[in-house]
Amino acid sequence: MTNEIKMGVKLGNLALKNPIMTASGTFGYGSEFADFVDLNRIGGIIVKGTTLHHREGNPYPRMAETPSGMLNAVGLQNKGVHYFVDHIYPTIKDIKSNIIVNVSGSQVEDYVETARIINELKGVPAIELNISCPNVKHGGMAFGVTTSGASEVISAVRRAYSKTLIVKLSPNVTDITEIAKAAEASGADSVSLINTLLGMAVNAEKRKPLLSTVTGGLSGPAVKPIALRMVWQVSKAVNIPIVGLGGIMNGLDAIEFMLAGATAIQLGTANFIDPTVSNRVIDEIQDYMIRHHVSDINDLIGALEV
Amino acid sequence: MQKTVLDLTVKSCEMISAQYALLKLTQQNPLPEMHAGQFVEVRVDNSSTTFLRRPISINNIDRDDNSLWLLIQVIGDGTKAMSKLQSGDIVNVILPLGNGFSWPKEKSKPLLLVGGGVGTAPMLYWGKLLREKGYNPMFLLGARSKKDLLQLADFATFGSVYTTTEDGSYGEKGYVTNHSVLTSESWQRIYVCGPKPMMMAVAKEAKLLNVGCEVSLENSMACGVGACLCCVEDTKKGHVCVCTEGPIFDTEKLKW
Numbered sequence: 366m367t368n369e370i371k372m373g374v375k376l377g378n379l380a381l382k383n384p385i386m387t388a389s390g391t392f393g394y395g396s397e398f399a400d401f402v403d404l405n406r407i408g409g410i411i412v413k414g415t416t417l418h419h420r421e422g423n424p425y426p427r428m429a430e431t432p433s434g435m436l437n438a439v440g441l442q443n444k445g446v447h448y449f450v451d452h453i454y455p456t457i458k459d460i461k462s463n464i465i466v467n468v469s470g471s472q473v474e475d476y477v478e479t480a481r482i483i484n485e486l487k488g489v490p491a492i493e494l495n496i497s498c499p500n501v502k503h504g505g506m507a508f509g510v511t512t513s514g515a516s517e518v519i520s521a522v523r524r525a526y527s528k529t530l531i532v533k534l535s536p537n538v539t540d541i542t543e544i545a546k547a548a549e550a551s552g553a554d555s556v557s558l559i560n561t562l563l564g565m566a567v568n569a570e571k572r573k574p575l576l577s578t579v580t581g582g583l584s585g586p587a588v589k590p591i592a593l594r595m596v597w598q599v600s601k602a603v604n605i606p607i608v609g610l611g612g613i614m615n616g617l618d619a620i621e622f623m624l625a626g627a628t629a630i631q632l633g634t635a636n637f638i639d640p641t642v643s644n645r646v647i648d649e650i651q652d653y654m655i656r657h658h659v660s661d662i663n664d665l666i667g668a669l670e671v
Numbered sequence: 672m673q674k675t676v677l678d679l680t681v682k683s684c685e686m687i688s689a690q691y692a693l694l695k696l697t698q699q700n701p702l703p704e705m706h707a708g709q710f711v712e713v714r715v716d717n718s719s720t721t722f723l724r725r726p727i728s729i730n731n732i733d734r735d736d737n738s739l740w741l742l743i744q745v746i747g748d749g750t751k752a753m754s755k756l757q758s759g760d761i762v763n764v765i766l767p768l769g770n771g772f773s774w775p776k777e778k779s780k781p782l783l784l785v786g787g788g789v790g791t792a793p794m795l796y797w798g799k800l801l802r803e804k805g806y807n808p809m810f811l812l813g814a815r816s817k818k819d820l821l822q823l824a825d826f827a828t829f830g831s832v833y834t835t836t837e838d839g840s841y842g843e844k845g846y847v848t849n850h851s852v853l854t855s856e857s858w859q860r861i862y863v864c865g866p867k868p869m870m871m872a873v874a875k876e877a878k879l880l881n882v883g884c885e886v887s888l889e890n891s892m893a894c895g896v897g898a899c900l901c902c903v904e905d906t907k908k909g910h911v912c913v914c915t916e917g918p919i920f921d922t923e924k925l926k927w
Contacts, residue, residue: 390899390900391894391898391899392898393896393897393898397894397896397897397898398896398898400673400674400675401674401675401676413900421909421910422900422903422910424905425890425902425903425904425905425910426890426891427900427901427902427903428891428892428893428899428901428902429891430720430721430722430723431722432719432720432722433719433722434722435722435723435893437893437899437901439899439900439901442900442903442910585722586722634893636894636898637723637724637893637894637895637899638714638716638722638723638724639676639714640676640765640894640896641676
């Protein structure tokens with residue numbers, strides 16, 4: 366029976382063997398989880414956010430546990446794209462998954478240069494553009510909170526990058542459908558949502574914030590209702606495929622996002638709780654499909670009965 | 672050492688003092704190889720406030736009854752839940768994590784294992800491994816008061832035990848850095864685990880004595896496997912993950 370189940374999906378020209386991807390910043394470069402899962406089974410692995418130059422990231426403490434979730438303020442620590450190309454890419458390019466590089470930056474020129482360099486890598490079929498980064502040329506306001514900021518960076522990267530362009534949207538906006546539409550109009554092949562929600566944690570006894578940066582990004586099951594709602598709203602606003610993420614912990618959560626309109630999903634914080642989740646969810650989705658007599662997973666996309 | 676996720680069975684869980692529980696876990700197959708100074712990540716998600724795993728040092732591995740010992744200081748919801756585990760309960764654990772203490776060079780020259788509070792936990796397993804391999808470990812354990820000194824009889828089976836209490840109720844009065852044994856022996860290496868100010872004070876002493884020193888850091892962790900970059904320590908080589916480059920650090924590498 367399982368031989369007849371079709372799990373393949375497409376994000377534009379990018380074919381995934383199944384809709385399961387791992388979220389940037391939660392799975393390292395894949396090898397960190399090699400002891401726990403078969404990396405080759407995963408539909409897509411989105412590696413840590415890569416910037417043009419080396420970044421040290423924020424001071425410790427960078428995380429706080431919150432009800433059904435956590436806050437992080439890592440600050441995009443990475444050794445820069447050149448280090449990635451020379452030292453990390455050779456060790457991961459042969460993994461039989463789609464290796465996707467998350468590209469971050471603080472000004473348009475940096476995004477473009479980074480994307481141009483990644484474009485040359487034969488083993489990387491797509492990039493995920495992180496537009497939740499503060500734009501240092503606009504007072505630190507995130508690119509992705511205005512349609513103009515989003516359009517500017519996405520259009521510029523589109524001109525420099527010829528393969529599949531996924532744009533990761535920030536939920537810290539009034540209307541995410543506007544940003545999604547701007548991304549589509551600027552040439553994005555797909556949008557992934559949601560990135561983390563801006564939050565805060567305080568130690569009442571010490572009267573101090575728990576994060577060195579005071580505020581940070583919230584992830585985990587606590588954000589799932591918001592992520593699910595945004596995926597549903599965006600699916601009605603754009604024609605390009607959507608990648609859903611935000612609090613997915615198991616196969617049923619993944620199915621919920623697909624029913625709401627997602628073509629693929631990402632597992633993020635869930636990897637910390639169960640390092641085997643990126644393989645387990647594939648099995649759980651197959652079980653669902655067998656129970657519901659669904660032979661092609663594409664039949665579930667947007668199949669929510671409203 | 673390969674990392675693995677296991678469902679272990681609680682052999683026993685007992686409060687060994689007012690604030691500390693000793694949890695012993697086992698399974699059918701022999702427990703994997705684990706080194707002293709390494710830790711495990713315990714899943715405790717029976718409430719909305721205990722979402723992330725709790726990192727706990729390996730206190731001991733008893734190969735005779737195939738049990739992993741975890742010494743738990745009951746502080747918050749997660750450790751409280753762990754202290755209430757019952758014999759037969761199943762606990763999901765990722766292990767072994769981190770880098771472990773480094774082996775000394777000489778067999779006979781004495782080694783000092785310093786522990787403060789729940790920081791004594793990894794020193795028991797380290798002391799045992801050292802003694803088994805023919806090294807010469809000695810222990811310096813400090814606590815607020817006599818009732819907070821843990822597992823003294825177990826430590827004594829592996830080497831001489833020196834103690835300090837802040838209130839003078841047992842051993843020498845004061846902090847571990849006040850204990851006479853620190854300067855009365857010619858130490859080959861000093862290993863420390865405990866509250867950060869205590870480790871920094873011992874590291875300072877070690878430097879004055881011109882003795883190499885390793886500490887065990889306890890930064891807040893999310894993934895435990897070097898992927899999320901939350902638990903970083905700012906070292907001479909920049910921000911590194913305590914869960915993979917540590918938790919054991921040679922003090923030469925730190926910016927202390």
